[in-house]
Amino acid sequence: MEISDRTMIAGHFHEPDTYVTKRPQGRNDWLITFTLGGEGYFVTSGKEQCCQAGDITLLRPGTPHQYGTRKGQTWHFVWTHFPAAFTETSILPDLDLLILSIESESIRERIFQAFIRILGDSRERGEYWHELCSSALREILFMMAQQTSRKVDARIEEILHILSVQMRQPIRIDELAKTVGLSPSRLSHLFKASTGHSIVDTLNRMRIQQAALLLEHTDRSASEVCYDVGFQNYNHFTNQFRKWFGVNPSTFMKEKR
Structure with a gap:
């Protein structure tokens, strides 16, 4: 043919x-x-x-x-x-x-x-x-x-996907563990061994990376971006942002815009 x-x-x-x-x-x-x-x-x-x-x-x-x-x-x-x-x-x-x-x-x-x-x-x-x-x-x-x-365990890959698509929602380790058929302690151990970070740190990193993009490329305020990416407390958002970028959100926004 x-x-x-x-x-x-x-x-x-x-x-x-x-x-x-x-x-x-x-x-x-x-x-x-x-x-x-x-x-x-x-x-x-x-x-x-x-x-x-x-x-x-x-x-x-x-x-x-x-x-x-x-x-x-x-x-x-x-x-x-x-x-x-x-x-x-x-x-x-x-x-x-x-x-x-x-x-x-x-x-x-x-x-x-x-x-x-x-x-x-x-x-x-x-x-x-x-x-x-x-x-x-x-x-x-x-x-x-x-x-x-990618050499990540399929169960960890599934958790990473869930975190990315449900980034704005609160997470519960026990519910995530049930989704992939592991105990909460086993999931936490396997996740950190596979990624080098805890589940909470990984979620916060995803949120902060998204926040940085919004701060740089939109006209959203820092407080609006805080809630856009899933943080419920602005002080916690600021602390996490400084942890990953070394400056607070407002300073980052002024420098980038």
């Missing part, structure tokens, strides 16, 4: 164990799959590799292969064929078949939603469908690259 520079097709399959695809010559485009449930397999260079829920696979153009549903299983997955010209693939390991296990639930959901956007835009074929699909695909590839370079 001849693949043009703009060819991008996607699908969402739920297949029984009779499902199999054989391509002894490979294809001249990339194939990326994300398993939602059940089990599938890929065979390249005579080696069979399994993929389960949370596994994302990337198959290089020109690679002879076979894939399908494992015997006695069903395979629920989303997939996309995309052009060989995608330069973002160069940031990933140079393998004929890359299989990554995504353990973080938030990353799994983000990848799935990106696939859903590709599915919708590639079918709708609006004026900018290819650009929208490409943007979602690049998001997936960058998340894959981040997974290959």
Whole structure:
């Protein structure tokens, strides 16, 4: 099949164990799959590799292969064929078949939603469908690259995500621990061992970094920014800001603006 520079097709399959695809010559485009449930397999260079829920696979153009549903299983997955010209693939390991296990639930959901956007835009074929699909695909590839370079425990990665999206809300260590199936003491120990900081210090650092950006690039007052980023006490905000930047928020704002 001849693949043009703009060819991008996607699908969402739920297949029984009779499902199999054989391509002894490979294809001249990339194939990326994300398993939602059940089990599938890929065979390249005579080696069979399994993929389960949370596994994302990337198959290089020109690679002879076979894939399908494992015997006695069903395979629920989303997939996309995309052009060989995608330069973002160069940031990933140079393998004929890359299989990554995504353990973080938030990353799994983000990848799935990106696939859903590709599915919708590639079918709708609006004026900018290819650009929208490409943007979602690049998001997936960058998340894959981040997974290959980041060595943080998936549970800690999940906590970091929760802190970032719920930055303005009060935190409870026991609730965070319950989310990732750890005791509060075990989570606190593992978090500091992984990041070098406590959970509270990490949250405060996120808040102060965001506060610094708001102080420098908006016309918000220091007291407004304090509450924007989640601090309930201005004195505490000032102390934390001085801890991380060496000056108080008002001085920082005057210097930057």
